[in-house]
Every structure is written in structure tokens, then in C-alpha cells.
Amino acid sequence: MLDEKISRSLVMLDSFDNVAVARVPISAGTSLKCPEGEFSAADSIPAGHKIAVISIAKGASVYKYGQIIGQATADIAPGEHVHSHNLAMVEVHADYAPCSQIPEPPTPIEDKTFQGYVRGNDKVGTRNYLAVISTVNCSASVAKFIAQRFPAEELAKYPNVDGVIAMKHEAGCGMQFGSDAHHTLNRLMAGIANHPNVGGFLLVGLGCETGAMGYLLQQQNLIQIEGVSGPNGPGPLVLSMQDEGGTLKTVEAGIAQVAQMLPQVNAIERQTVSARHLSVGLECGGSDGNSGVTANPALGIASDRIVACGGTAILSETSEVYGAEHLLTRRAVSPEVAAKLIERIDWWKNYVAMFGAQLDNNPSPGNKAGGLTTIAEKSLGAVAKAGSTALVDVYRYAEPVTAKGLVFMDTPGYDPASVTGMVAGGANVVCFTTGRGSCFGCKPTPSIKIATNTPMYERMSADMDVNAGTVLEGESIVSAGERIFDEILEVASGKKTKSEQQGIGDEEFVPWLVGPTL
Structure with a gap:
């Protein structure tokens, strides 16, 4: 779990960090206080962006979530804005340490149910x-x-x-x-x-x-x-x-x-079934600096609840776990599972190199405008959706997901293609976090949209299902996660999501196919 220390203006995510996240827009000259001391904002800091809380020398590592997100390209003083102008991605050789931190199984949850459509082979639908x-x-x-x-x-x-x-x-x-x-x-x-x-x-x-x-x-x-x-x-x-x-x-x-x-x-009617029949795809799109602070860790709590019920949580977007994959390999239940994930990361490195690209090109202009600077920073926040349970298996794109527990599916970071793969793999609900405001649906699976901040949620309330921005206003991550879990059960039982109410989802079936067009 993240070590959350929320003040009126700043969010400190880990005691090891040398940057904090602006909870609200901060004007230059504003007096600030955090566990590291008191200082004034040297720049105007948009909400969701990073601010230095101590001096960071040029060439030193910048830490967020207690992990390296890049290297300072200039000397940075306390109170300065930390972003693309003074922070760059570096090749981080994290210790994969497979299976070194396998968590204990969560306490089983046996009393949660939803109203679903029972099919053959122990499958249950949330829609028909x-x-x-x-x-x-x-x-x-x-x-x-x-x-x-x-x-x-x-x-x-x-x-x-x-x-x-x-x-x-x-x-x-x-x-x-x-x-x-x-x-x-x-x-x-x-x-x-x-x-x-x-x-x-x-x-x-x-x-x-x-x-x-x-x-x-x-x-x-x-x-x-x-x-x-x-x-x-x-x-x-x-x-x-x-x-x-x-x-x-x-x-x-x-x-x-x-x-x-x-x-x-x-002729098929809904009936009461155990929540162990949930298979939930985890997606984030249009991310901002608050994605890894509010919605993603809250979804991680819900993911843990799904696993505790005996269900499946599917993490995806290989290009958006790059730089954070060591957090998953250490939780892998076996060396073989860890090796599957590492092999996919290596494949992606070689794949993008064929086109003269780099995985660090992943943060989009919208991501950067929202406060995300490097792929490591984006990935560390994205992996929070996976909660805290063990990684039990890794699947190729669109493979049938048969394991119970937390699994990973190799998909691109492009949301329609990624969700298409998880849906083809059997996800009967999708949870989609967003900070900038992605509008998305994906028939035949309902997509629950989770906002990372209250201003966007209120501005786009016709598209957003859950507001996790309340975490920045004092709600605990656990409480927000429980709200998301309850929403999953309601949607699985037939409650229409905002995207379903608007008829979105017919155009979002986007297969990811690698290879030449002949």
C-alpha cells in the first residue's frame, strides 16, 4: 500500500520521495509544508504535477512512490516545478528478484454475490x-x-x-x-x-x-x-x-x-451467483498526475476484493508497466510466471526498436499536461490498479483467461486495443480509470469509468461512474476502493454504466494484430 500523507496542498506518497504531488493548483510564492520541512513554491504548479520538497542535484534520481521515475537534468531547488524541462527517463535496471515478495493469500470473502447469466463451463455473464x-x-x-x-x-x-x-x-x-x-x-x-x-x-x-x-x-x-x-x-x-x-x-x-x-x-434469466465469477479487466487511459494517487490505488483495493472473492483481476498494457515490472515479478507465484512477464517486456523493447521508437515515448501529450513526465512514473501509477495480491499467471493477447486471482495480459497501451484483448480473454466487467476524461465503452462488456479528480468528474459527469477524486478531499483509499467494488457488483447485476446509457461501445472492438499486411 502507498504511504499517504495528505496535506492541504500537497500529497506525499512515500517517505523516501523527494517530490510531492500538487493536490490543487498552487500559485508561485505559496508557503508549503510537508514532512521534509517548509518552503515556498518557486513556480505555479498545476494540480497533479510534481514539486520538489528537497534540493535535487543535476544527475540525481527523482523518487515518487518510493521508486525512481527519472533523473534530474538540472539542479532543482525545493518548491520548483518538476517536469519535462528538468526531468528525463533513464534506463533503470531494477532487480526483478522473482518470487521474492509473494504476499499471503487474502482473507477469503464468501458472502458477495451478483445477478448474472449462467452459461456452460462455469462461466457467468453480466450482460446478454x-x-x-x-x-x-x-x-x-x-x-x-x-x-x-x-x-x-x-x-x-x-x-x-x-x-x-x-x-x-x-x-x-x-x-x-x-x-x-x-x-x-x-x-x-x-x-x-x-x-x-x-x-x-x-x-x-x-x-x-x-x-x-x-x-x-x-x-x-x-x-x-x-x-x-x-x-x-x-x-x-x-x-x-x-x-x-x-x-x-x-x-x-x-x-x-x-x-x-x-x-x-x-430464455436465459439472471440468477444469484457468487462473486467468484467476476473477471474484471483493469484499464487506465487519459491518465494524469492523480491517477496513481487516487483512482488506480483505489481500484487496486477493489482488485484485492475480487481476488479474495475467488474471482479474476486482469492487469494489462505492457508498454505501461515498463519501468514498474519488478513490482510484479517479485509478487509472481513462480519463476515461470515471472519469466513470462520479463519475456513480454523484452519483446516490446525489441518490437519498438524495429521502428526507431522507445517505450519512454509512451506518455501522451495529454498525460504530460496532466503531470506525468516519464514512462516509469506512469507505469508505477498504473500498476497500482493491480492491488497487493500475488501474480498468478501471464497471458498472451486475447488468450482465454482461466486462472483465478491477479493475472497479466500482454496488450498495447492503446485503450481500445487493450480492452478488446481483455474482453476476448473473458473479462465480464471492465474498470477504466481516467484523469483527463476518456469517454469509452466496449460491448459486450460494461465499462465502469472512474475519475481521478473531482473537477473532471463534475465537468464530465455524464461519462463518469465513480469519483475517486474524493481521496484528495480526505476519503481513505480503502473507502474509495470499497465504493468501486460495490459499483462492480451493481453493474455486474445489470446496472447500466454511463457509457451504456449513451449507447457507446459498438465501435470500440479494435484487434491488435502484429505483422505485415500483405
């Missing part, structure tokens, strides 16, 4: 959608046209159905058959078809693509998407535009198929 899955971009419009035929008013007679959604994307062909990209896309589509929040599905393809449809044709209609079976037989329910006779005929056939399936999907 019918998905029209495009196997290739060439059939994306057809999938959309089919889904559009079933608006909310048309579905009023099916009260247990949350909607008919088109899962469309830009890929599916122009890739090496059998390549990583090919298998990844198939995993994604399989994950959606088998998702606990999907009560029925229809695959729609062109017919000649490299991806799922092409494989189906080459395998003489054998099941190609691993683990997927259709509602009316051993193989998946598939429509090929070329076989059906083109766009209009395929749309007509798809509408008929969906209409036939809707009564079956509607």
Missing part, C-alpha cells in the same frame, strides 16, 4: 448480447446492417436481451496464413463467440479471406475458431457473402438467423 461477428473487414458492413435491423424498440419484446451488436474490424485478410496475426484474430473472434456476455452469435464473412472464413472453407467446414460451436450443431453458424449471393441476400439471411435465435437468447 447476441453478437454478429464479422470475420473480415469485407463483411463489416453486412454485420452492421444485420445488427441495425434490431434496434432497442424492436428488442422490447425480448427483455432479457441487452442488444444485437456487430463485432466488426479492419482485418481478416492480407496476412500470412497461420501467422501470429492470423491466430490472434481467430482467438479474438473465438473469445467473443464464447464470451459469457454473449448468449448467441452469428459469423459473417466474405468467403475468400485469409482469416476465419478462408480457413473454414479450406478445412471443409470443420470448426476453425478454436473452441467455438454453433447453437444448432457442432460447427459455428456461418454466412458467406459469396455463397449467399452478395450483400443484400446475406443481410436478409442474417436477419432471419438472428430472429430465430433471439427467443433462445431471451
Whole structure:
């Protein structure tokens, strides 16, 4: 847990730190006080930004969260603003020390429940959608046209159905058959078809693509998407535009198929289930200097509660744990789990180097405007979402997540692609923290938006579900985390998130596919 010492103007996160975070905007000349002494602000400091609390010599390490976030590029006096003009990322060779700090399992929580849709294989959904899955971009419009035929008013007679959604994307062909990209896309589509929040599905393809449809044709209609079976037989329910006779005929056939399936999907009703069936994706986007102070550590408390219930918490965004991965390897339950994470970090270093890029380029202009300077600083705050339990496994992008406890999934830091991977892996709820104000939803999984600061929460209240900015006003991290956990249970039971109320989530299915487009 973070050592929180909150004063009227400053937040000290660890007694070892030589910077503090401005809780509110601070004017130059303001008298300040912290455990290190009294001083005056030499500059105007925006809320969420860092201020030096002691003298920091040029070349010395700058500490936040008790960890190195970079190196001073100039002498810094107490009260000076610490940001891109005097702080830079350095290569930090942290001791991974695998398995050296494995925490004790949390005290079990056995009395928490939610109202969910019980599926086969011990899966439970928090929503009940019918998905029209495009196997290739060439059939994306057809999938959309089919889904559009079933608006909310048309579905009023099916009260247990949350909607008919088109899962469309830009890929599916122009890739090496059998390549990583090919298998990844198939995993994604399989994950959606088998998702606990999907009560029925229809695959729609062109017919000649490299991806799922092409494989189906080459395998003489054998099941190609691993683990997927259709509602009316051993193989998946598939429509090929070329076989059906083109766009209009395929749309007509798809509408008929969906209409036939809707009564079956509607027949499933919510029932009381244990919270061990929660699989929660953890995401942060549009982060600011308060993300690692309020929302992320509060979400970490909620993550610990999920694990204590016997559920799963999925940390993600490999490019945003870089610089903080040692905090996870030390909590890994085995050397093998730690090695999986290290291998993914090394892969990313090599991957970005191929394009002349660096992982430290990750903080966006918005992140920096919010007070984040280096990727190490951003990552240390992001990892707080993972709480304090042991890391039990590491998954490739969009792999089915089967372990209970805290796990990690290799995803990019780009929010739509990252969340798409976790949803394909089985996340039935997503918790998304934001400081700048990201507006996001991701059908078929509800996305709970958690604000890091009160001004943004009030300005964007139509998009934000939980305000963690109250931590800066005196609420404890534990209390805020408990509020988030309660919100997760309510949303899992059917409470609509702000993004769901606005109909957001149809356009955010964004597969991350690595490899050449041929």
C-alpha cells in the first residue's frame, strides 16, 4: 500500500520521495509544508504535477512512490516545478528478484454475490448480447446492417436481451496464413463467440479471406475458431457473402438467423451467483498526475476484493508497466510466471526498436499536461490498479483467461486495443480509470469509468461512474476502493454504466494484430 500523507496542498506518497504531488493548483510564492520541512513554491504548479520538497542535484534520481521515475537534468531547488524541462527517463535496471515478495493469500470473502447469466463451463455473464461477428473487414458492413435491423424498440419484446451488436474490424485478410496475426484474430473472434456476455452469435464473412472464413472453407467446414460451436450443431453458424449471393441476400439471411435465435437468447434469466465469477479487466487511459494517487490505488483495493472473492483481476498494457515490472515479478507465484512477464517486456523493447521508437515515448501529450513526465512514473501509477495480491499467471493477447486471482495480459497501451484483448480473454466487467476524461465503452462488456479528480468528474459527469477524486478531499483509499467494488457488483447485476446509457461501445472492438499486411 502507498504511504499517504495528505496535506492541504500537497500529497506525499512515500517517505523516501523527494517530490510531492500538487493536490490543487498552487500559485508561485505559496508557503508549503510537508514532512521534509517548509518552503515556498518557486513556480505555479498545476494540480497533479510534481514539486520538489528537497534540493535535487543535476544527475540525481527523482523518487515518487518510493521508486525512481527519472533523473534530474538540472539542479532543482525545493518548491520548483518538476517536469519535462528538468526531468528525463533513464534506463533503470531494477532487480526483478522473482518470487521474492509473494504476499499471503487474502482473507477469503464468501458472502458477495451478483445477478448474472449462467452459461456452460462455469462461466457467468453480466450482460446478454447476441453478437454478429464479422470475420473480415469485407463483411463489416453486412454485420452492421444485420445488427441495425434490431434496434432497442424492436428488442422490447425480448427483455432479457441487452442488444444485437456487430463485432466488426479492419482485418481478416492480407496476412500470412497461420501467422501470429492470423491466430490472434481467430482467438479474438473465438473469445467473443464464447464470451459469457454473449448468449448467441452469428459469423459473417466474405468467403475468400485469409482469416476465419478462408480457413473454414479450406478445412471443409470443420470448426476453425478454436473452441467455438454453433447453437444448432457442432460447427459455428456461418454466412458467406459469396455463397449467399452478395450483400443484400446475406443481410436478409442474417436477419432471419438472428430472429430465430433471439427467443433462445431471451430464455436465459439472471440468477444469484457468487462473486467468484467476476473477471474484471483493469484499464487506465487519459491518465494524469492523480491517477496513481487516487483512482488506480483505489481500484487496486477493489482488485484485492475480487481476488479474495475467488474471482479474476486482469492487469494489462505492457508498454505501461515498463519501468514498474519488478513490482510484479517479485509478487509472481513462480519463476515461470515471472519469466513470462520479463519475456513480454523484452519483446516490446525489441518490437519498438524495429521502428526507431522507445517505450519512454509512451506518455501522451495529454498525460504530460496532466503531470506525468516519464514512462516509469506512469507505469508505477498504473500498476497500482493491480492491488497487493500475488501474480498468478501471464497471458498472451486475447488468450482465454482461466486462472483465478491477479493475472497479466500482454496488450498495447492503446485503450481500445487493450480492452478488446481483455474482453476476448473473458473479462465480464471492465474498470477504466481516467484523469483527463476518456469517454469509452466496449460491448459486450460494461465499462465502469472512474475519475481521478473531482473537477473532471463534475465537468464530465455524464461519462463518469465513480469519483475517486474524493481521496484528495480526505476519503481513505480503502473507502474509495470499497465504493468501486460495490459499483462492480451493481453493474455486474445489470446496472447500466454511463457509457451504456449513451449507447457507446459498438465501435470500440479494435484487434491488435502484429505483422505485415500483405
